[in-house]
Amino acid sequence: MAIDLRSQNNYPIVKVVSITNTVCLEVQLPSSSRNVKIACNTEDIFFTSVGTDGVTLGADKALIKVNEYYSQKLARGNNRIDSIFLQSSAAPATATLIFDEE
DSSP, rough: OEEEEETTSSSSEEEHHHHHSSSSSEEEOOOOEEEEEEESSSSOEEEEOOOOTSSSOOOOOOEEEEOOOEEEEOOGGGGGSOOOOOOSSSOEEEEEEEEEOO
8 A cells, every 4th residue: 555755744754664575565755855765674675666556566676785775866847756666575574765855
């Protein structure tokens, strides 16, 4: 089930989410966020900006290694994505997301 953070606006926003290795989790981004950092300390996870909540991710995804942070600047205007999609590589996992305005 998607996590909706679109109305959040007190920064930094820290969100801990549970993800599985069978289907992806959609995280709808805070509307004024300019950056997201993603990490997981139990499993490698996959990240993409193209997907459907509750469906297995396709081939177009990036691997985030366990215990490493991945930082992504978010575009503005028409180039901005509305959501990110996360999926664990091997077993259910807990990921930490940090959103900020810079």
